[in-house]
Amino acid sequence: MKKFLDFLPHLAACMAAALIVITILNGFNPLMAWLTSRISRIFIFLFCAVVLVSSITAIVRNSRR
Amino acid sequence: MEGRHTTPKHTAPPSGRTGTRAQPAQPRKSAEQAAVRTRPETEGPVRREEPERARRPETEERMERPAPRPPKKNRPSAAGMILRDILLVGIILVVFAFFHHVLPRITARNTVITPKTTVVTTPAAVSENTPEPTPSAPAGPEEEQPPEVSEEPAPVEVDPRTEWQKRFADKFTDEVVRTADSYSSPNVSITITTHSGEYKGYYQTYYIADIYVANIENFRTCFANNQFVYYGAQDAVALAKSANALISMNGDYCNNQRSGFLVRNGDVYYDDALSFDLCVLFYDGTVETYSPSEYDPEELLAAGPYQTWKFGPKLLDADGKAMTSFNTTTEIIYEEAPRSGFGYYEPGHYCFVVADGRQNHARGFVLSEFAELFEELGCTRAYNMDGGASSVLTFDGNTFNKPSGYRQLGDILLIAEIPEQAGEEEGAA
Numbered sequence: 001m002k003k004f005l006d007f008l009p010h011l012a013a014c015m016a017a018a019l020i021v022i023t024i025l026n027g028f029n030p031l032m033a034w035l036t037s038r039i040s041r042i043f044i045f046l047f048c049a050v051v052l053v054s055s056i057t058a059i060v061r062n063s064r065r
Numbered sequence: 066m067e068g069r070h071t072t073p074k075h076t077a078p079p080s081g082r083t084g085t086r087a088q089p090a091q092p093r094k095s096a097e098q099a100a101v102r103t104r105p106e107t108e109g110p111v112r113r114e115e116p117e118r119a120r121r122p123e124t125e126e127r128m129e130r131p132a133p134r135p136p137k138k139n140r141p142s143a144a145g146m147i148l149r150d151i152l153l154v155g156i157i158l159v160v161f162a163f164f165h166h167v168l169p170r171i172t173a174r175n176t177v178i179t180p181k182t183t184v185v186t187t188p189a190a191v192s193e194n195t196p197e198p199t200p201s202a203p204a205g206p207e208e209e210q211p212p213e214v215s216e217e218p219a220p221v222e223v224d225p226r227t228e229w230q231k232r233f234a235d236k237f238t239d240e241v242v243r244t245a246d247s248y249s250s251p252n253v254s255i256t257i258t259t260h261s262g263e264y265k266g267y268y269q270t271y272y273i274a275d276i277y278v279a280n281i282e283n284f285r286t287c288f289a290n291n292q293f294v295y296y297g298a299q300d301a302v303a304l305a306k307s308a309n310a311l312i313s314m315n316g317d318y319c320n321n322q323r324s325g326f327l328v329r330n331g332d333v334y335y336d337d338a339l340s341f342d343l344c345v346l347f348y349d350g351t352v353e354t355y356s357p358s359e360y361d362p363e364e365l366l367a368a369g370p371y372q373t374w375k376f377g378p379k380l381l382d383a384d385g386k387a388m389t390s391f392n393t394t395t396e397i398i399y400e401e402a403p404r405s406g407f408g409y410y411e412p413g414h415y416c417f418v419v420a421d422g423r424q425n426h427a428r429g430f431v432l433s434e435f436a437e438l439f440e441e442l443g444c445t446r447a448y449n450m451d452g453g454a455s456s457v458l459t460f461d462g463n464t465f466n467k468p469s470g471y472r473q474l475g476d477i478l479l480i481a482e483i484p485e486q487a488g489e490e491e492g493a494a
Binding site: 010011013014015017018021022030031032033034037039040043 | 146149150153154157158161164165318321322341376393
């Protein structure tokens with residue numbers, strides 16, 4: 001569990017980078033539904049969930065310090 | 066660290082006796098135990114750190130040092146961590162692309178999307194073909210009436226032409242006439258003009274197909290392989306030939322989406338609102354272009370749409386003037402590129418405009434120039450279609466323009482003789 005929580009910030013950063021790439025691609029061709037397709041919405045939801053858990057973990061660790 | 070101790074240099078004698086003075090050399094555990102033993106129970110619970118701090122000499126605290134770091138071999142280096150994260154980004158993108166592009170194509174390869182409903186509307190041009198009732202002869206005196214020669218009523222001459230055939234009579238011909246860049250028949254008139262030269266300071270090559278039709282059903286669209294399949298695509302010439310197209314132009318590649326407002330040849334595939342400008346060709350031959358906030362899908366369906374396109378943006382405003390700002394955030398649409406556009410003059414009179422680009426003989430149009438071109442042509446409505454390598458104009462079974470590359474098309478706009486008309490012509494021949 002600890003390893004997983006330590007890995008979450010990395011995962012959040014990587015997903016953020018991937019989302020930036022997808023957003024740029026969407027700017028070039030929005031008709032390909034880079035940000036509006038079902039898989040895109042799932043990806044954005046997962047990204048938000050990872051960021052949320054990672055943030056809560058960081059807040060708890062800071063409060064314990 | 067507070068809980069750690071370094072081994073004192075001065076060790077206590079091994080006798081194990083306890084003195085009255087606190088001996089720094091004694092183990093801490095025994096000191097704690099002594100404190101617990103001497104403490105009365107009435108003082109409450111013992112705090113763990115108190116006896117330790119009380120008995121710990123300052124010299125010992127000074128001797129405390131930070132805990133040694135764990136061995137380096139267990140900690141990944143910064144470069145390794147960055148490389149690992151970059152690799153993870155790549156894996157995420159590959160997985161995303163697989164689920165976004167590859168898997169839908171595999172699963173939908175053989176899935177034909179059928180229309181939800183069909184718009185039932187009598188084409189205006191056909192309905193107006195019915196002859197008007199002839200006025201009855203004024204009643205006069207009985208003796209002035211001519212003698213009846215026959216009991217059969219006098220034959221009434223009915224003009225079989227549609228309203229559009231009457232209006233554009235000078236454009237149609239009684240027989241089929243084909244040239245290298247034109248086609249005319251009793252039902253269709255197509256004239257393609259090629260413009261090559263300087264346009265607004267740049268060398269451009271573009272093609273304008275001036276089109277007149279006798280019936281709205283002469284104006285059709287066709288999906289790749291003649292069926293609406295997700296991401297279906299077909300060679301432009303093969304697609305035009307399969308649809309018996311006299312002339313065809315690439316469409317909006319609507320089959321890469323599973324939503325929006327899509328009506329083709331009267332069949333309704335999707336009836337959702339969308340964020341792009343919409344172009345609608347109604348059964349009465351009129352064309353209207355809409356911004357996303359300007360239409361309601363239910364109202365549009367009630368108005369009798371025959372074809373819709375959802376690429377855009379629209380190029381002319383309500384007064385037929387070139388738009389100066391467009392409903393798109395896509396930078397590539399503002400770039401110089403091959404373009405395809407559909408223009409509308411009046412019911413029954415349309416134009417296809419295809420511009421070459423990204424080649425030596427043609428720079429390509431930016432969107433504002435393309436809009437100005439339609440304004441100069443006198444169109445009242447104009448709509449931008451898919452461009453780039455998709456911009457293909459075919460005529461009489463051959464590619465007419467010079468596409469900037471090869472790309473299979475998802476759909477086309479086409480002009481064709483409808484089967485009944487073709488049958489009549491063959492019979493007449």
